[in-house]
Amino acid sequence: MARSIDQQIAETQAKLARLKERQKASETRRKIIVGSVVISNALREPEKARALAALLRRAVTREVDQKELAGLIEELDQAAEKAGRS
Template sequence: MARSIDQQIAETQAKLARLKQRQKASETRRKIIVGSVVISNALKEPEKARALAALLRRAVTREVDQKELVGLIEDLDQAAANAAPREDRS
């Protein structure tokens, strides 16, 4: 028995919804991976730690997000502070 047009539309919409869900999950995974690499690298390199902490302070504006990042920003500040003092190049 042939499917009605309404059934075909419903099936296509369901397939589209599944594809969108997979796309969103893939984007989320990418963000997690990139974030992990950036944080790990920044914690090892003082200049990058300073830059990332400054970026987070400037770019993260929602209070709930700021509260979530307090510990990370403290860790980045500590990594930046542990750097050897810069030499005067004058």
């Protein structure tokens, strides 16, 4: 039995929704990977730690996000200070 136009539309919309989910998941994975690389690198290189901490302080404006990043910023500050003590 042939599918009705409405059934075809519903199937196409469902397929589009699945593709959008996959796209969003891919974007999220990329952000996680890039963030991990940037943080790891910054924690090893004091100048980059200083720059990343400054960027986060300047760019992260939502209070809930600032609270989430407070520990990381402190860790970056400590990594940046190691250069001054060496």
